[in-house]
Amino acid sequence: xxxxxxxxxxxxxxxxxxxxxxxxxxxxxxxxxxxxxxxxxxxxxxxxxxxxxxxxxxxxxxxxxxxxxxxxxxxxxxxxxxxxxxxxxxxxxxxxxxxxxxxxxxxxxx
Amino acid sequence: xxxxxxxxxxxxxxxxxxxxxxxxxxxxxxxxxxxxxxxxxxxxxxxxxxxxxxxxxxxxxxxxxxxxxxxxxxxxxxxxxxxxxxxxxxxxxxxxxxxxxxxxxxxxxxxxxxxxx
Numbered sequence: 001x002x003x004x005x006x007x008x009x010x011x012x013x014x015x016x017x018x019x020x021x022x023x024x025x026x027x028x029x030x031x032x033x034x035x036x037x038x039x040x041x042x043x044x045x046x047x048x049x050x051x052x053x054x055x056x057x058x059x060x061x062x063x064x065x066x067x068x069x070x071x072x073x074x075x076x077x078x079x080x081x082x083x084x085x086x087x088x089x090x091x092x093x094x095x096x097x098x099x100x101x102x103x104x105x106x107x108x109x110x
Numbered sequence: 111x112x113x114x115x116x117x118x119x120x121x122x123x124x125x126x127x128x129x130x131x132x133x134x135x136x137x138x139x140x141x142x143x144x145x146x147x148x149x150x151x152x153x154x155x156x157x158x159x160x161x162x163x164x165x166x167x168x169x170x171x172x173x174x175x176x177x178x179x180x181x182x183x184x185x186x187x188x189x190x191x192x193x194x195x196x197x198x199x200x201x202x203x204x205x206x207x208x209x210x211x212x213x214x215x216x217x218x219x220x221x222x223x224x225x226x227x
Contacts, residue, residue: 004152006152032214034214034215036218041220042220043114043200043202043218043219043220043221044153044200044218045218046215046216046217049214049215089152089153091152093208093209093214094209095166095208095209096158096165096166096207096208096209097143097155097158097166097168097208098143098145098153098155098208098216099155100152100153100154101152102150102151102152103150103151103152
């Protein structure tokens with residue numbers, strides 16, 4: 001049973017465009033929602049994270065939008081660059097473990 | 111400062127064999143977690159250790175075991191290897207246990223690629 005559902009599976013965006021990745025969860029006990037970026041052959045690296053008492057968090061070109069009532073959160077990458085091409089994972093924490101989404105492969109074309 | 115280090119980086123084992131994977135956390139971090147990442151999927155939680163005690167276990171069979179040493183390094187052991195155990199095994203460290211303010215920021219190593227043939 002997938003605790004965190006992520007979409008789309010893959011995404012192709014033009015350089016300078018906006019990349020949007022969505023995640024949904026069911027467990028209302030989840031109380032921390034990070035996003036990770038993973039390049040091939042590397043471990044995931046924390047990108048940005050949000051707590052459910054905040055509806056939006058922005059760090060540079062990366063923004064998390066959080067909708068507690070809908071149990072959904074999304075990552076927006078503004079002014080997408082070829083260097084952003086990677087796999088992105090959302091995650092959620094209810095306590096002692098992270099639940100990860102299935103990942104989104106982002107390709108930013110010049 | 112060194113990040114999370116894992117060894118070996120790649121290994122090939124035969125079905126039925128045993129494997130030990132090692133992890134050294136970031137200096138000062140007391141919590142280590144292990145994740146399995148199958149190609150094309152997100153990491154799946156296996157174990158968490160904090161201060162040498164098991165703090166969580168994912169939905170993995172008893173063939174999987176782990177421990178944390180006094181210097182906070184950790185080992186993941188897998189017995190009776192199956193083809194389906196082929197995956198990237200990730201170690202992550204954090205200051206505190208997951209679910210706490212200091213534990214929710216975890217730093218991953220680059221993983222150990224295990225291939226079972």
